[in-house]
Amino acid sequence: MSTASGPRVGLFVTCLVDAMRPQIGFAALQLLEEAGCRVEVPRQQTCCGQPAWNSGDAADAASIARQVIAAFEPYDYLVAPSGSCAGTITHYPELLARDPVWGPRAAALAAKTHEVLSFLVDVLGYTPTGLRLDASATYHDSCSGLRELGVHDQPRALLAAVEGLELRPLEGDNVCCGFGGTFCVKYPAISNAIITEKAEAIDATGADLLLAGDLGCLMNMAGKLHRRGSKVRCYHTIEIIAGGGAGPAIGETP
Amino acid sequence: MTAQDQTSFKARAGAALADTTLKLAIDRTTGTAERKRAAALAGFPEFEAARARGAAIKDHVIANLDHYLETFERNATAAGAKVHWAATAEEACDIVVRLCREADAKHVTRSKSMLGEEIHLPDALATAGIERVETDLAEHIIQLAGEHPSHIIWPAMHRTREQVAVLFNADHKPPPDAEDPASMVQSARRVLREKFLSADVGISGANFLVADTGATCTVTNEGNAELTTTPPRVHIVTAGIEKLVPTTAHAFALLRLLVRSATGGELTQYTTFHCGPKRPGDADGPEEMHIVLVDNGRSRMIKDEFREMLRCIRCGACMNHCVVYRQIGGHAYGGTYPGPMGAVLTPVLDGLKQSRDLPFACTMNGRCAEVCPVRIPLPTLLRAWRVRSWEEGLEKAPMRAGLGLWATLARRPGLYRLASAIAVRTLRVLGRSGWIRSLPLAGGWTEHRDLPAPAGGTFMERYKAERAKGDSR
Numbered sequence: 001m002s003t004a005s006g007p008r009v010g011l012f013v014t015c016l017v018d019a020m021r022p023q024i025g026f027a028a029l030q031l032l033e034e035a036g037c038r039v040e041v042p043r044q045q046t047c048c049g050q051p052a053w054n055s056g057d058a059a060d061a062a063s064i065a066r067q068v069i070a071a072f073e074p075y076d077y078l079v080a081p082s083g084s085c086a087g088t089i090t091h092y093p094e095l096l097a098r099d100p101v102w103g104p105r106a107a108a109l110a111a112k113t114h115e116v117l118s119f120l121v122d123v124l125g126y127t128p129t130g131l132r133l134d135a136s137a138t139y140h141d142s143c144s145g146l147r148e149l150g151v152h153d154q155p156r157a158l159l160a161a162v163e164g165l166e167l168r169p170l171e172g173d174n175v176c177c178g179f180g181g182t183f184c185v186k187y188p189a190i191s192n193a194i195i196t197e198k199a200e201a202i203d204a205t206g207a208d209l210l211l212a213g214d215l216g217c218l219m220n221m222a223g224k225l226h227r228r229g230s231k232v233r234c235y236h237t238i239e240i241i242a243g244g245g246a247g248p249a250i251g252e253t254p
Numbered sequence: 255m256t257a258q259d260q261t262s263f264k265a266r267a268g269a270a271l272a273d274t275t276l277k278l279a280i281d282r283t284t285g286t287a288e289r290k291r292a293a294a295l296a297g298f299p300e301f302e303a304a305r306a307r308g309a310a311i312k313d314h315v316i317a318n319l320d321h322y323l324e325t326f327e328r329n330a331t332a333a334g335a336k337v338h339w340a341a342t343a344e345e346a347c348d349i350v351v352r353l354c355r356e357a358d359a360k361h362v363t364r365s366k367s368m369l370g371e372e373i374h375l376p377d378a379l380a381t382a383g384i385e386r387v388e389t390d391l392a393e394h395i396i397q398l399a400g401e402h403p404s405h406i407i408w409p410a411m412h413r414t415r416e417q418v419a420v421l422f423n424a425d426h427k428p429p430p431d432a433e434d435p436a437s438m439v440q441s442a443r444r445v446l447r448e449k450f451l452s453a454d455v456g457i458s459g460a461n462f463l464v465a466d467t468g469a470t471c472t473v474t475n476e477g478n479a480e481l482t483t484t485p486p487r488v489h490i491v492t493a494g495i496e497k498l499v500p501t502t503a504h505a506f507a508l509l510r511l512l513v514r515s516a517t518g519g520e521l522t523q524y525t526t527f528h529c530g531p532k533r534p535g536d537a538d539g540p541e542e543m544h545i546v547l548v549d550n551g552r553s554r555m556i557k558d559e560f561r562e563m564l565r566c567i568r569c570g571a572c573m574n575h576c577v578v579y580r581q582i583g584g585h586a587y588g589g590t591y592p593g594p595m596g597a598v599l600t601p602v603l604d605g606l607k608q609s610r611d612l613p614f615a616c617t618m619n620g621r622c623a624e625v626c627p628v629r630i631p632l633p634t635l636l637r638a639w640r641v642r643s644w645e646e647g648l649e650k651a652p653m654r655a656g657l658g659l660w661a662t663l664a665r666r667p668g669l670y671r672l673a674s675a676i677a678v679r680t681l682r683v684l685g686r687s688g689w690i691r692s693l694p695l696a697g698g699w700t701e702h703r704d705l706p707a708p709a710g711g712t713f714m715e716r717y718k719a720e721r722a723k724g725d726s727r
């Protein structure tokens with residue numbers, strides 16, 4: 001339960017989780033509170049602005065960035081269940097570098113922005129207890145979390161605390177799944193070639209579950225696996241850590 | 255213009271994706287390269303420090319380029335070489351062709367040089383009626399095939415052994431044993447050696463230009479550069495001005511990074527410093543040595559957002575580790591340089607309009623920057639091109655309008671929540687089974703994969719409802 005003395009965390013839900021899979025947001029909320037944080041969900045949040053930023057629309061990206069900064073700077077931390085969105089927020093100082101007012105505010109927010117799984121482990125020292133899931137799983141490292149925020153060992157450490165869960169190595173676990181935001185719809189044929197290889201590697205593990213830390217990548221992988229008729233079920237890692245492994249996987253109806 | 259053909263990027267990429275032999279060839283080469291690099295780095299614990307130093311050396315030279323160019327010219331001239339300056343690709347080719355004519359060259363040998371490809375030297379020599387003999391095995395292969403390099407280290411990496419056998423069979427007399435790689439190499443050696451020894455002019459590139467000695471440095475694994483640069487009467491070097499290093503020690507600091515990153519070796523088989531022409535008493539060497547220093551857009555890059563790209567030592571690691579390159583190969587990029595570094599450089603050389611797809615055909619996964627031995631922030635530079643593309647109005651109208659609408663909503667949280675809630679309900683209706691198999695406006699997605707339907711309700715709605723319940727309790 002949240003304590004009066006714990007750090008104040010602003011939960012950045014991310015637009016994709018908000019619309020497509022709210023249980024990821026609730027899992028984050030639950031674990032952050034369990035780990036002693038006072039969590040709030042600022043209503044002024046929408047998206048981190050990544051679609052604009054990756055499209056070269058720096059002006060729109062900057063105005064969305066200012067909105068996120070204003071909404072989250074009162075908190076001790078900004079935490080997001082996505083390495084990609086948290087990664088974008090850590091790039092705000094670049095985006096607002098020439099702005100004497102917003103530049104420093106962007107830097108201050110970037111410094112206290114975290115991806116949720118690494119935040120639980122690195123900052124809060126959280127270890128889950130009493131978790132059991134009898135299944136085999138394989139894990140894909142989403143690129144932004146891995147390379148921009150150093151998310152690698154933390155989710156594996158959390159998953160290791162789940163009794164009965166067998167983690168199987170994934171060939172090319174650090175290779176992009178071909179999602180890339182607008183990339184996958186701008187260059188569908190190339191994206192398809194990349195995700196096909198990824199899906200083959202996932203199937204080759206023979207694991208029951210595929211876990212990852214970013215919903216964009218997960219939707220890409222789950223969508224391809226389903227199209228191929230694969231039986232692998234996909235979850236965000238935090239759902240498993242929050243004890244949601246019995247609930248419907250991505251694309252399953254309850 | 256360096257565009258190899260006028261087809262669109264998507265058409266070229268599509269053709270490459272359909273070519274299963276090409277994929278086999280790409281996987282063989284990049285897979286081996288990736289494994290060997292990883293093994294080399296496992297035995298090189300000081301890699302991170304070496305990278306930092308490599309980047310610092312290049313940055314220092316770029317910041318003091320005028321100084322080092324003058325020093326290099328002075329020392330190269332003192333060693334007996336003649337230094338020429340070329341602002342553009344055309345100027346560089348004109349100088350080389352003129353030097354070949356002055357030497358009365360019937361045929362010239364050339365050892366692999368990406369700068370030569372960048373300035374289109376092969377075409378310029380052909381137009382001038384000068385026969386060109388490529389001495390690098392892979393360059394020999396693509397010359398026979400009438401192609402351009404598809405990789406900066408392995409120019410013929412797109413051709414399988416089996417395809418090369420067919421080319422050699424048609425050209426080499428007598429043809430080699432196609433089943434035996436050694437016999438094929440032997441055959442190329444025999445055909446090429448005759449030409450090496452009778453060439454009037456040898457043209458090479460340079461991996462480094464050493465300012466304090468005036469030497470140029472080439473590295474190869476076949477020894478062909480030595481046979482290109484030593485027997486002919488005239489040796490011409492073409493090199494980009496960013497190849498400068500202050501001293502030989504700096505060249506070695508970068509070599510340690512270059513070779514490990516490129517082939518996973520510790521050093522290439524041949525590392526040669528060429529310092530001026532043959533001196534009295536030397537056993538061999540050319541009578542004349544000319545060094546053509548090429549700018550071709552580089553001094554412009556010093557001043558703009560692509561400055562860090564001048565650090566590039568052309569190791570090829572970024573393309574070997576690129577998911578896009580590994581699917582489409584080098585030719586689809588349509589420029590001299592493929593892969594991530596090519597996607598940054600080609601718009602510099604050819605103009606953004608002609609190569610606008612390149613900075614966008616990237617998932618921004620960052621693996622290229624992770625492996626780059628001189629720490630070039632390639633995704634940041636690709637993003638800089640995207641910003642320019644947006645600012646120059648090159649983005650297509652539907653995408654612009656769509657993003658504009660989305661950004662308008664994203665700045666109005668209340669409206670955004672409403673729009674999300676409507677979208678979620680619509681998608682839920684379309685995806686009652688849990689999956690959506692086809693969706694207008696998202697054809698790029700559903701053509702190849704299913705779209706999971708939203709799990710139900712937006713987070714913001716549900717959170718608000720739960721809070722209200724909690725408060726009334």
Ligand code: SF4
Pocket residue numbers: 515565566567568569570571572573595622625626627628629630
């Ligand atoms: S950009 Fe970096 S990794 Fe790519 S070729 Fe240049 S030096 Fe090598």
